[in-house]
Every structure is written in structure tokens, then in C-alpha cells.
Amino acid sequence: MTETVSLVAVAAPSGRTGVDPALHVLTAEGCIQCNKCTFSCPVHRVDVLFSPRKVILQAYLGGADDVNERDLWACLTCGECQAVCPTQVPYPGFIRAQREKLRPGLDRAAPCKHGGFKDILAKIMAKPGLNQDRRAWIGDGLRVADKGDVIYFTGCMPYLDGIFSYCDSAGIGRAAIKIMNAAGIVPVVANAERCCGHDALWNGDRTTFETLARANARWIQESGAKRLVTTCAECYYMLKHEYPKVAGDWDGVEVLHMSELIEGLLKEGRLKFARPVDLQVTYQDPCRLGRHSKEYDAPREVLKAIPGLTFVEMDRVRENSMCCGVGAYSNCDAATKFMQQERLEEAASKADHMVTACPHCRIHFSCYLDGRPVDPLPDLKIVDLTELAAQALG
Amino acid sequence: MTFEPQVCAFACNWCGYSAADQAGAAKLEYPAGVKIVRLMCTGMMDPYYVLRAFEREFDGVLIIGCHIGSCHYGTGNVQARDEMARVSGVLNALGLGQGRLLVDAASASEGPRFAKLANEFAERVRKLGPSPLREVIAQ
Numbered sequence: 001m002t003e004t005v006s007l008v009a010v011a012a013p014s015g016r017t018g019v020d021p022a023l024h025v026l027t028a029e030g031c032i033q034c035n036k037c038t039f040s041c042p043v044h045r046v047d048v049l050f051s052p053r054k055v056i057l058q059a060y061l062g063g064a065d066d067v068n069e070r071d072l073w074a075c076l077t078c079g080e081c082q083a084v085c086p087t088q089v090p091y092p093g094f095i096r097a098q099r100e101k102l103r104p105g106l107d108r109a110a111p112c113k114h115g116g117f118k119d120i121l122a123k124i125m126a127k128p129g130l131n132q133d134r135r136a137w138i139g140d141g142l143r144v145a146d147k148g149d150v151i152y153f154t155g156c157m158p159y160l161d162g163i164f165s166y167c168d169s170a171g172i173g174r175a176a177i178k179i180m181n182a183a184g185i186v187p188v189v190a191n192a193e194r195c196c197g198h199d200a201l202w203n204g205d206r207t208t209f210e211t212l213a214r215a216n217a218r219w220i221q222e223s224g225a226k227r228l229v230t231t232c233a234e235c236y237y238m239l240k241h242e243y244p245k246v247a248g249d250w251d252g253v254e255v256l257h258m259s260e261l262i263e264g265l266l267k268e269g270r271l272k273f274a275r276p277v278d279l280q281v282t283y284q285d286p287c288r289l290g291r292h293s294k295e296y297d298a299p300r301e302v303l304k305a306i307p308g309l310t311f312v313e314m315d316r317v318r319e320n321s322m323c324c325g326v327g328a329y330s331n332c333d334a335a336t337k338f339m340q341q342e343r344l345e346e347a348a349s350k351a352d353h354m355v356t357a358c359p360h361c362r363i364h365f366s367c368y369l370d371g372r373p374v375d376p377l378p379d380l381k382i383v384d385l386t387e388l389a390a391q392a393l394g
Numbered sequence: 395m396t397f398e399p400q401v402c403a404f405a406c407n408w409c410g411y412s413a414a415d416q417a418g419a420a421k422l423e424y425p426a427g428v429k430i431v432r433l434m435c436t437g438m439m440d441p442y443y444v445l446r447a448f449e450r451e452f453d454g455v456l457i458i459g460c461h462i463g464s465c466h467y468g469t470g471n472v473q474a475r476d477e478m479a480r481v482s483g484v485l486n487a488l489g490l491g492q493g494r495l496l497v498d499a500a501s502a503s504e505g506p507r508f509a510k511l512a513n514e515f516a517e518r519v520r521k522l523g524p525s526p527l528r529e530v531i532a533q
Contacts (some may be wrong), residue, residue, distance in 0.1 A: 116442040124449050124488060129526040131489035162484035163441055 030087035031056045036092060037081035042323055043074050044193040050074050052081050054090050059094070067098055070108065073330055077202055079199035079291035090294075098203030100101075115329040117163055118199045121156060125194040126211040132191050136160050137170035142177040144189045151220060151228045151253075152187035155196050155235040155289035157359060164363050166370040172359055174256055175390035176231045181394050183270045187229065192219040198234040198288075201242065202306060202328035210246050217247030231258045231386050232357035233289035234328075240293060254374045257289060259298040259357055260388050266305050275394035276308025280384075282351040283311070284343070284365075286320035286358035298355045299385050306392045312350045322346075324361040325368075347378040396495065399519040401428045402447035403456040405435045408466040409502050410458030415499070416505030417512075424512035435459070436497075437470025441481045444495060448485075451528045452517035454494045458511065462497040471499065489526055493518055 037052040038044050044051060055071050058064070078094035087092075124130065137158050138144060144152070152173075159168035178340045180187050194216055197209035216239075220228060231237050240255040256264075265271035285304060289295050294362045296318045303311045316322055325336035344365060347354040356362050405411040411432045417424065429452075433439070447455050457478065459471040478497045485491050497514050500507040501509030 099496060116440070117445065120445040120449055121484075122444055124527060127527045127529075128448075131526045133487055133489060133491075136483075136487060158487050159484050162480050162487075165480060191417065 006093050015228040031089050032087060034035055034086060042081050042339045043076060043335045046338045056089060064098060072099060072102065076323050076327035076331060078287040078327055083291050083319040085121045096202055099133040100206050103204035114163065120330045122195045122197060122208050126208045134191050134193060135189055135323045137173060139174060142174060143181050143186045144177060146323060149186045149226045150184055150185050150187050151225045152189050152194065153228050153230040154189060167363050167366050169359050172231050172384045172386050175387040178390045179262060183265045188223060188225060195249035196235040196238040198238045199328045203330050212248045213243050216248065217243060222251055225253065227254045227256060230259050231260060234360060237288040237292050257295060262302045262357050262389055263298045273306050273392040275392055277306050278308045279353050280351040281353045281355050282314050282347050284354055284356045284361055285318060286312045286356060286361050287323055289357055290321055291319060291355050292294060302385060302389055305324050314346050314350055317375050324364040326364045337368060340365060344380055353381045355383055355385050355388055398427050399449050399453045399516050401456055401516055401519060402452040402511060403428050403430045403458060404433055404439060405430050405431055406459045407410045409421055409460035410500055411503050412502035413500040413508035417509040420505050422509035424509045425516040428512045428516060435467050435470035436474035437467060439474045439477060444481055448490055448527055450524060451525060453525045454515060456515050458500050459496045461501055492522060505524060
């Protein structure tokens with residue numbers, strides 16, 4: 001590592017170290033300017049002036065803090081660039097660090113309508129006096145508890161239906177509880193729960209994120225639960241990879257995505273898919289579950305275990321999967337719509353249903369289908385993995 | 395110190411705000427805690443504005459547009475009503491429900507109606523008490 005640092009230092013103009021501290025910490029000094037990031041970037045395909053390579057070069061030359069606002073917020077942080085990078089330059093991590101650093105000087109936080117909603121929701125949930133009623137969506141016939149071994153972490157899911165009318169997001173939660181009940185688990189759904197802080201962190205609001213993380217870590221540890229299950233790829237990524245960094249002793253709780261839980265339950269024989277689901281489906285890897293958490297197999301195993309289901313892979317899958325077009329609700333523009341159209345056409349050419357494992361992917365894709373595009377798509381439905389699994393229970 | 399409810403009132407340029415203007419000109423009294431934000435149309439009300447008001451420690455949010463059928467832009471007030479109906483679910487879950495949000499109408503010439511709405515809503519919020527999101531609760 002010291003070698004690469006010195007290489008960059010030599011290449012930089014005299015009198016400057018050439019290595020930006022933010023990059024240095026993130027070990028991004030390995031960039032070889034091959035431009036693979038730019039050509040793999042889904043935003044670049046629409047906005048040719050947007051280039052991760054250029055931003056990294058600028059940062060090398062000591063201009064990391066002069067990254068223009070458009071480049072700062074256009075990045076989806078989907079991680080495609082890092083996946084193809086021969087030296088694994090953590091571009092999303094760099095953008096996150098720069099957003100954190102530069103956001104106080106900007107007059108707008110996130111240039112996107114619903115970004116404002118998510119942003120303010122996180123801020124409200126960071127207030128100490130908050131007194132939530134998070135269980136209204138559950139309905140009859142499903143069992144939840146106040147104390148237990150398994151926590152079902154719902155995140156912002158109970159709030160999404162208030163805004164995104166075209167998606168029944170609470171349906172994912174009901175399906176998750178149905179599955180857990182069928183396997184003999186009565187999950188804890190707590191009113192003390194708060195937003196996971198994903199959007200706050202990725203949009204550069206570290207104070208809010210840390211407040212939320214500490215509040216969540218406290219009640220989770222006090223509850224004495226062994227396992228924590230989430231249906232959201234963003235919550236999963238945050239709880240598993242970011243919380244240990246701020247919440248200290250976090251080892252006692254095993255964080256599972258719903259797909260991992262179902263996979264485990266199927267193996268143990270505690271859950272059986274009895275009813276055939278006669279559909280042709282394809283699977284969209286959410287970036288937070290796939291590239292950011294390296295969980296590609298569990299959702300596929302669950303799909304393969306459902307009787308009657310025909311599972312077809314798209315062309316770009318796993319590390320090379322396409323983004324749903326919006327990262328952390330901070331960008332929604334022409335590039336987003338272009339990406340969604342491309343991805344949905346790809347899915348429609350393979351199957352009649354597209355399965356995702358993240359409620360936010362589903363919202364973003366459904367938004368495109370709801371918005372009556374100029375060129376209407378074939379009849380494609382977006383379903384969540386958890387809902388599909390619940391259907392197979394009968 | 396007695397609790398003085400802070401109400402964020404969003405009023406449309408054509409009806410609600412004119413009514414507030416008229417109430418002022420006619421020297422009708424309404425609580426000082428009612429702060430007015432003028433919008434061109436209540437149809438531009440975003441869930442974000444409502445949540446932002448609560449985040450800024452207001453105790454209630456009042457939205458005053460035109461009467462149904464007389465919106466300057468046609469259907470802005472209907473949009474606002476529908477959008478806010480959905481937001482009330484979010485507010486309930488956040489523990490800010492029980493009527494801390496009200497969507498109503500006052501036409502441009504209804505100054506007394508504006509004062510009446512502001513008074514009644516402030517009274518309702520006073521009974522509900524301070525918002526749980528307030529950092530320091532005034533007693």
C-alpha cells in the first residue's frame with residue numbers, strides 16, 4: 001500500500017502531496033485511470049459528462065473538495081464502478097465521505113422530491129421525545145410479540161404507504177410475519193424502533209445517522225434478542241455493516257435478511273412451500289444486498305425452492321446487476337428513467353414477473369410503470385421476494 | 395408559563411391568504427402562535443412540508459385553500475385533500491395524529507371564517523398539548 005501512495009505522490013504536481021486525505025483513508029489511491037468505472041456507470045450512459053474517473057483524477061490533484069454539486073449528487077452509490085474496478089477503488093465510499101464533508105455548505109440537501117420526505121422522516125425519528133405507533137399495518141391473524149428471540153426490523157416500511165400509493169409496502173411486512181408465524185416464530189415488532197439511518201448516512205448527514213444507530217442499538221441489545229430479521233436490503237446493509245462501527249458491542253445479535261432466514265428455515269425443515277406458484281420470474285439484485293453485502297445466493301435459493309416457479313436469470317446479474325435508478329432517494333432524473341426502462345425491458349424479455357428483495361427497488365421500478373411512460377412496457381409486475389414466498393405457503 | 399400552541403398554517407394565495415389578509419384588516423383576533431406560509435396553491439402541499447413543520451417543533455399544521463370547486467387552478471385543493479389524507483397515516487404512526495393536521499377552506503372574502511378556523515384549530519391543539527417532538531416542553 002505504501003508503494004501506491006508514493007506513486008501518486010510522485011505523479012502529482014510539485015509542492016502538493018496529491019493524495020487527498022479522504023481518498024487516503026479509503027485506500028482509493030490505487031486508481032490506474034483505466035476508465036472502466038465510467039463505462040460501467042449507468043448514469044454516464046445518459047449524462048456523458050458524468051465520469052467517476054474524472055472525479056477521482058480531480059481528487060488526486062488535490063481537488064476533492066471542489067467536486068461539483070451535480071457530480072456529487074448524480075452518483076447512485078450503486079457500486080457498479082467498484083465491482084468492475086481492477087484495483088477496487090471504493091468510489092461510493094468516497095462520494096459518501098465527500099457528501100458528509102460538503103453538505104453543510106450546500107443550500108439544498110438532496111435534489112429530489114421524495115428524498116426530502118425520507119430525509120425529514122429520519123430527522124423526526126432522531127428526536128428524543130418521539131412516541132410511535134408502528135403496528136397499525138399488521139392487521140388480524142398475524143402474531144407479533146413484545147419480547148422474544150427474533151426481532152423483525154421494519155425500518156421505514158410502515159411509513160412508505162403514506163407516500164408511495166402505487167406500492168403496497170406494508171404487504172411485504174405482513175408476508176414476512178406470515179412466513180415467520182408458519183415456522184413457529186413470533187417476531188418482535190417494537191414501537192421503540194427507529195429508521196435505520198441509511199439515507200441519512202448516504203446523503204451526508206452523519207449526526208442523524210449516529211443518533212438513530214445508537215437509539216436502535218440500545219433497544220435491540222436491551223431486548224435480549226438473538227436474531228434480527230429485515231425485509232429491506234438497505235436496513236440489512238446498515239445493521240450488518242455500518243452499525244458495528246458506531247454502536248460498539250454489536251456481536252450478540254445476528255442480522256439476517258428475510259431471504260437468508262427463509263433459506264435457513266427451509267434447510268432445517270421448519271418451513272415447507274406447499275402451494276405451487278405458476279409464474280415465470282426473474283430476479284433483480286438490490287445493490288445494498290448484492291454488491292454492498294455480497295449476498296447473491298440466498299434469494300436465488302429461495303426462488304428455486306418455490307414449486308411451480310420458473311426462474312430465469314437476466315443477462316446482467318450479481319456483481320453486474322443494474323441499479324433500480326435511485327440511490328438513497330437523492331437522485332431521480334432522466335438517467336433514472338432511462339435505466340429503469342432498460343432494466344424493465346430486459347426483465348420483460350425474460351419473464352412476466354420481476355422479483356426484488358428490497359422494498360425501495362420495488363418502489364422505484366413501480367414508479368416507472370405507474371408513470372405511464374411514452375413507450376408502454378409489456379405486462380410486467382414487480383413483486384417482492386417475501387410476498388412471493390408467502391404465496392407459496394398456501 | 396402557559397402552553398401557547400404553535401401552528402404552521404399553509405394558505406393558498408387566492409383564497410386562504412386573502413382571507414387571512416381580510417381578517418387582519420377587519421381586526422379579527424386569532425392566536426399569535428398561528429404562523430402563515432403563503433403557497434400559490436394548496437395543490438403544491440408535499441408531505442415533506444407537513445413533516446418539516448413538525449420537525450421544526452410546531453404543534454399543529456393547518457392547511458387552508460379554496461372551497462372545493464372554486465380552486466384557481468381547477469383541482470389543486472382536491473389534490474391537497476387526497477394527499478393529506480394519506481399523510482395522516484404517517485402522522486398517526488409517528489404519534490402525531492389525533493387531529494394535529496387539518497385541511498379546510500376559506501374563500502377570499504371569508505375573513506371571519508379564517509379567524510374562526512385559526513381559533514378553533516389552535517384551541518384543539520392546545521387541548522392536545524405540546525408536540526412530543528419538542529425538545530423543551532413548555533409547561
